[in-house]
Structures are given as C-alpha cells and as structure tokens.
Amino acid sequence: MTAAIRASHLSKRYRATWALRDCDLEVPEGRITALVGPNGAGKSTLLKLAMGLLSPSSGELEVLGRSPLSDPAAVLAHVGLMAENRPLYPYFTVADILRLGRELNHTWDDAAARARLRRHGIPLDRQVRRLSSGQQAQVSLSLALGKRPRLLLLDEPAAALDPLARRELMSELVGTVAADGVSVVLASHLIADVERVCDHLVILGQGRVQLAGGIDELMEQHRILVGPPSEATRVAAGAAVISARHAERESALLVRGASPSLPSGWRTEAVGLEDLVLAYLANPARGGGVESSPVAAEEAS
Secondary structure, three states: OOEEEEEEEEEEEEOOEEEEEEEEEEEEOOOEEEEEOOOOOOHHHHHHHHOOOOOOOEEEEEEOOEOOOOOHHHHHOOEEEEOOOOOOOOOOEHHHHHHHHHHHOOOOOHHHHHHHHHHOOOOOOOEHHHOOHHHHHHHHHHHHHHOOOOEEEEEOOOOOOOHHHHHHHHHHHHHHHHHHOOEEEEEOOOHHHHHHHOOEEEEEEOOEEEEEEEHHHHHHHEEEEEEOHHHHHHHHHOOEEEEEEEOOOOEEEEEEOOOOOOOOOOEEEOOOHHHHHHHHHHOHHHHHHOOOOOOOOOOOO
16 A cells, blocks of 8 residues: 555654554555544644644654755655645635645646635635635635645535535545545544545544554454343453443444354444544544454443
8 A cells, every 4th residue: 555644653643642652554545534533533633744834742743754854955846735724815806715725836727726715606806815715725625626636635524515515515525535546644533534535544532543543444354243231241241342331221332343242132234434434532531443352342322
C-alpha cells in the first residue's frame, strides 16, 4: 500500500498538553479516509502537521513521500487544505480569491474553479464577508480543489452546509477521487457522511490512534454478541471485548476477532459503523485495537 501520509511515533505537545502522542499511521493513496474523533482528539493538529503549519514535538511524518518541514515547497504544491474555520480574506471578492489561487499555485485550474462556483450559484463579484457560511465553505473548497492537489485535507468541510449541499459535496468527493486519483482525508463528526463516501477509517482518541484500516475489513473483524446477562461474564472471558452494554434482560458485547463458542440463547449480529466508532471512542484504552484481555464492561440500564 502506497501511503499519502505516513507517521511514525508522531507526537505534538502544546506546553503540558499532548495533542498527539506516539501515533503510528498510514493513510493510503487514492482513497477517501475518514479521520474521526471527539473535539480535542488531535484531528486538526494532524492535518496542520501534514501541511507543515506545525512542527512535531517528536517522531516522523511523511506526506506524499516527503517531509512537510524539510521539503515544504514540494509538499505544499500537491496538497490542498480546507480548514475548519475557512480563513478567507473577508473584503476580497470571490474573483479576488480565485486570482490569489492562480498567482500562488502553478497547477491552478481556473476554469474548473469558476465552473464549480457557477454551479453553486456564487457570484464572483461579491465580497466574501457578504456570503453565507455555506457559500464561504464552497469558496474555500473551490480554492483547495483549484490547485489540482494529489492530497486533499478537509477539516469538517460539511459543518456549515445544509443536508442537500452536504450530500452534493460528498458525491463530488467520490467523483474527484475516481476521476483524478486524488487522496482525501476527511475529518468529520458526521458518521453518516463518513459511511456514505469513505473506504478507510482512522479513529483518534486522547491524541492516540484507536483504530485504523479499511472500513470493510474493520467491519468484518468486529461483531456484536447478544444474549442473557447471566452468561455475559463467561462469554466476555473468551473474547476481545471492545465495549459492553447490560440491561435487565439482555447483554450486548462488541468484540474484535474470532467469536468464542456461544452458550444457548446467545446470537451474533453485524456491527454498524456508528456503533464501531462510538465503542472505541468510549474505551480509549483499546487504542490500536490490540486484542488483549477484555476491558471492564460498561454498565447501562
């Protein structure tokens, strides 16, 4: 697997706080990778490190085979970023923004950027500050796509979009990957969007990689075991339990790897992507998905 981003023991500390700690990670080329985690998990920090906007405290990072710190020009020429806060010059017109993109990027595709904005009904003569937040998001994305990047980094790109615009954006990402072979890293809280378009998953929690891999493969590796609470402890003892829920009549264990021999009254169910993500985020000690002794069950009535 060729890696668009490769990190080895990557860490970033802000004074006494670790934003990322000892992360080993490979993001494959030519795929849409979901970067999922709660606020403060390190998602934005990882994207800024990939752009060379931050320096790691320790460890190594390669983007498209090069270091964003020692060889920034070679990396930045091929990476597009849509930051969460969409830093655009408020008093520039949209046409000014496009001109800036053209002057700063030798691979700039002005016709494609203008066509995209026209398709979304965004007037080129309007100042950025007079656009809606959703329109500003589209301008920011057009700026990132206009440079024809090999790697596109998106930090919560759909946060300001209505459901229809969000669906169109996700469909456009799939088309961009298919047509141009662009690698995409999509940092998002919206699991429905992730499930619709992404084929690779990275879960960050407390600054560490909790789980990473192809979504189809990860779904095949996990399952939910459901049955009477009286046998839950015995079932859990023979499985790598990621999370557990116990009610009066039924227990549900999300496990990774081979299922144990189940007693009478127990059954196996497929796991959904949202259940998988939430289970790892609720149990950060399961970082990396290491199959060791089961974690303590999380009680729920």
